[in-house]
Amino acid sequence: MKAIFQDRYGPSDLLELRDVDQPVAADNEVLVRVHAAAVNARDWHIMRGDPYLARLAFRPVFGFGGPKRKIRGSDFAGRVEAVGSRVTRFRPGDEVYGDVGDADGAFAEYVCAADSLVEHKPANLTFAQAAAIPLAGSTALMGLRKAGVQAGQRVLINGASGGVGTFAVQIARSFGAKVTGVCSTRNVDLVRSIGAEHVIDYTREDFTRGSQRYDVVFDLVANRSLGEYRRVLTPTGTLILSGGGVSGSRPRLFGPMGLTLSGMARSRFLRHRVLTLTDGPRGSELLAALRELVESEAVVPVIDQTYPLVEAPAAIRYLEVEHARAKVVITV
Incomplete structure (x- = not known):
């Protein structure tokens, strides 16, 4: 599959679109075909290893020379392709959204996420809009x-x-x-x-x-x-x-x-x-509450720019440097 890959800390120019192995869902995970992913400030913080203190304080995420996880991105929306043996809330074909948090990996054609970090997508939103939320x-x-x-x-x-x-x-x-x-x-x-x-x-x-x-x-x-x-x-x-x-x-x-x-x-x-408030995956209960707010039209995601997966480095640069307003989304 195609994914945005990073070997070492530095600017977005270091990010590359590569062919990597497609992930396989563990017993408690769902495999999702990603249709959209959102860029967050955490992506450029991890990309640059910024601040230095984070490299010591958040060891599951930050290594000394580069991020522990090589594929960027935490927010996603897409369709379930496969489910692990212990997953009962989802089945292949379901439209979902979620935040893989410290696992990263959403800037790719497929991502695996624990079922506790995934929720059914708001029915009134596109995949791009849903990806902007988690x-x-x-x-x-x-x-x-x-x-x-x-x-x-x-x-x-x-x-x-x-x-x-x-x-x-x-x-x-x-x-x-x-x-x-x-x-x-x-x-x-x-x-x-x-x-x-x-x-x-x-x-x-x-x-x-x-x-x-x-x-x-x-x-x-x-x-x-x-x-x-x-x-x-x-x-x-x-x-x-x-x-x-x-x-x-x-x-x-x-x-x-x-x-x-x-x-x-x-x-x-x-x-x-x-x-x-500390960073990290937020969980399906919050996602379910957000879905209710969105479906009642109390909340509407606001998207500034969208980019294709190949232009993910430009999307992160735009958020990091150009002071983007609202959300920047990557379509896959």
Whole structure:
């Protein structure tokens, strides 16, 4: 089968389309013929081995000279080709979507995934739209649930036009929250169109200097200090930290992990709740909940660009360098 392969850390130019062996489903896995896969920030982080600290902290994913898994991609949507002996929820021909997480391998014609990481595809979506959901949608839903977002609360989403951000705006709105999105000038209309009641253009206004206070701040950018985020919270407010950071030509020591580590270390001493979200496969329960939100039309995936599998390096470069909005999808 064809797959996007990587031998060592570096820029997207190192990624190659190669012929590799087709995977075989284990007893608890499904083999999926991939029709679409989504690009996430984790793909370029792993591609570059960035930040350096991750190479030590996440050994199942990062090696010292290159990624442990040689085929990039975690999000996929497609049709089940075969199932393992212990799989009962799926059968060949089912349309599914999922997130293989640390196993990677979705930028390929076929991928194997544990049945616990796969769910039936939303009936009202194309494969490309469904592939855009798993990691980003699950991260958004998990963060908002963890924060206990309720109707009437004020929620600020920093990075509202990104992959996770576009889902977070819509999901928070579906919970009845009053949503404020932070984004650049070119994305203001987009963020408003998906449900944000108020949009802050960060090129013109510093939200950390404003008078508005929020019950929940969901950070997806890691471009402010812990103190600046806390400044805009209500006395009993919650801060959610979920990665982010800007790519560079060379890996950094801490990158966005610096803010996360600071939040984890100081959270027990602060009056505000500080929650951190870790990367990894999210599971079928979240995917099932997201399917319900999508099929009820409370949430609609937003796709910026699509690329064929052979152009996956360009797709990752676009996300990494061009500050893509919403999701970038690879069709197979």
